[in-house]
Amino acid sequence: MFSRFFSLFGGLAAVTFAASSALAPEALAASRDQVFFQSVSGIWKGPGEIVAGKYKGTKFTCHLTGEPAPGGETGMKLDGTCRVGVFKQPMSAVITHNGKGYQGKFLDGAEGKGLDIISGSVSGDKVVMGINRAKLNGAMVASLRGDNKMNITISVKVEDQMVPVIGLTLDRDMDSIAVGSIR
Template identity: 70%
Template sequence: MSFRSFTLIGASFALLATAVVAVPSPADAAPRDKRFFDSVAGIWTGPGEIVAGKYKGTKFTCNLTGISSTGPAGLTLDGTCRVGVFSQPMKAVISQVGNGYQGKFLDGAEGKGLDIISGNVSGNKVVMGINRAKLNGAMVASLKNQTAMNITISVKVEDQLVPVIGLSLNRQAAARAD
């Protein structure tokens, strides 16, 4: 398994992404967005699978801790994903900037990671736009309930978003800021 496949796996955590929705005013969005990120803070574990491309069928397991930002809406996610005996560190930082979101997965697109270039929260779902060189896509994270979250990473192929990674995470505990 190459580092590129780990990069796509990690993007699924780092980039909690959102569907196209009507955008409320920034004053209305700020408290709502903060509540969403506060609600996904915690320790999450679960399986995932690459569902398209060269590594289709590759299964992995992730252990992640999300800590909500103390300032504007956002999240820091830290942990690992494992395929067999190989483990890859995962880290993402997502921050609300103006009416949208910015951040990076690992060391961002300038390094071996991805940039978070946009985002939107709607109810129990968040969509983040992701970018690296010529790769554009989105990550959608949906809370099924307080202890279960599904994440899908899709990449843009021509005019269509194609799912490439799926994850099912379960909350193990609430995260605590140290």
């Protein structure tokens, strides 16, 4: 029952250093984006809820690890799990810069049981990704709230309106951060 929800939910959540001004505008933008993705690297966990649709009111928790995109590309790789009661679903995503925006996949992409990332942009402490699966179009918005909290909203397009369907609040897992040694 919930595996279909998690398949569509994909590896969300959710969810990068400044360059010199001598870089070309595209390279400078990619470097600013990279600062965002580096800032969200790490282990995140927290609750979420389905706020619309057939499973409205369903609460779940996620435990996700974000790291820089493979090969030094601008973007990120996300792995982890989300759980509803005894049901546990693996989550994964890869998001990379493609020159003018972003592309990637949640789970195995729209050809499988997941979603495709078809566009995206980073602005300060927020990223907006366009998502698609067959006739379903929508967006995932991830916003940092300080260094250790992130809010994620997934919305789908219904007629001419974006309708929020999933909300998630993640906290950085401070217990997983090494703080040095004690002698």
